[in-house]
């Protein structure tokens with residue numbers, strides 16, 4: 001096979017009996033790394049609810065939790081393995097959704113060297129696994145590969161503006177190397193790859209103290225705390241509701257395009273507008289103040305999703321106005337339980 005760069009790719013491994021199942025209606029066995037996390041656990045719900053899959057989750061629980069998967073524990077089609085993807089993993093699967101990696105800046109900056117290892121060694125191991133068993137593998141890359149973008153909105157052709165030595169680099173550059181590894185395994189070994197560039201995603205089950213902006217504002221508003229808008233507050237982000245994201249990942253995995261493909265909601269908001277929306281939709285008594293920001297914070301971000309619309313027939317359905325109350329309902333419930341479990 002000749003790939004897009006005109007390089008002769010090695011023939012992919014012959015389909016194993018397991019992989020043959022992809023072409024029949026038989027069960028597929030699917031590995032989800034990072035499946036105990038926010039997006040991963042919603043993806044697991046979707047894969048399990050189809051009723052035709054076996055799902056294996058490998059997670060080290062650094063930022064995820066068993067609680068997110070409690071409805072599947074004990075189900076005959078479900079397995080949960082405590083595993084760190086920087087170590088070798090031996091399982092037999094047809095598809096790999098490779099999500100394992102902390103996504104919130106406070107989590108990925110906590111141990112930056114480990115974040116790089118997770119992105120580089122973790123992705124290498126999952127590609128080695130995909131090569132051995134002939135599985136298709138999808139990487140959840142990120143809009144952070146565009147860094148502090150000089151083009152707006154960002155298309156997949158843009159190469160980005162990333163600081164290689166900053167405090168966010170472990171994540172941004174880690175994901176950039178992970179993408180490189182994906183394409184090198186594809187060109188060199190004929191591995192079937194899919195690369196999604198995910199833009200800010202929010203929804204129920206986000207870690208309450210995760211540190212990302214939507215979860216912070218909602219938790220602060222519900223706890224009667226002041227919302228912390230990091231300076232200047234005019235920086236923008238585009239927020240995608242988690243069910244839309246899971247649908248995009250599923251379509252990408254099961255379609256014919258390698259990507260990279262932007263997945264995100266093109267609605268663009270400043271952080272001040274987000275604080276105003278939380279106040280209006282969730283807690284009218286909420287207040288906010290401007291606080292200090294962290295270095296290298298991208299000033300604007302908005303996906304160009306023309307490729308996803310054309311190639312995957314995908315675009316987000318849930319607006320921020322619809323999604324924020326859905327997330328707040330989940331946060332209210334969890335904060336209530338949190339409080340009552342604190343009672344003596």
Ligand code: NAD
Nearest residue numbers: 034036037038039060061062063064084085101103200201
């Ligand atoms: P999350 O932190 O909730 O989930 C990540 C999961 O990976 C957690 O369960 C964590 O315990 C696990 N993990 C971390 N390091 C690991 C390791 N070394 N071995 C095994 N498991 C490990 O984050 P999320 O928001 O669900 O993000 C999932 C994926 O999507 C990540 O790859 C992230 O980079 C990507 N992404 C997310 C967003 C977003 O806005 N949520 C945006 C861009 C990209």
Ligand code: UDP
Nearest residue numbers: 087088089090124125126127128129131132
């Ligand atoms: N690997 C894995 N599971 C497997 C096969 C490989 O975790 O089922 C890991 C393996 O530990 C190795 C990495 O994937 O470090 C890359 O494997 P590959 O075969 O591509 O490279 P090599 O082992 O030849 O360096």
Ligand code: UDP
Nearest residue numbers: 105211212213214216228229230235271297
């Ligand atoms: N932010 C904020 N208040 C917070 C947390 C974040 O104003 O309590 C801002 C942050 O400065 C950034 C944006 O919200 O401009 C998105 O931050 P987040 O950590 O959610 O995701 P990022 O896109 O930076 O990875």
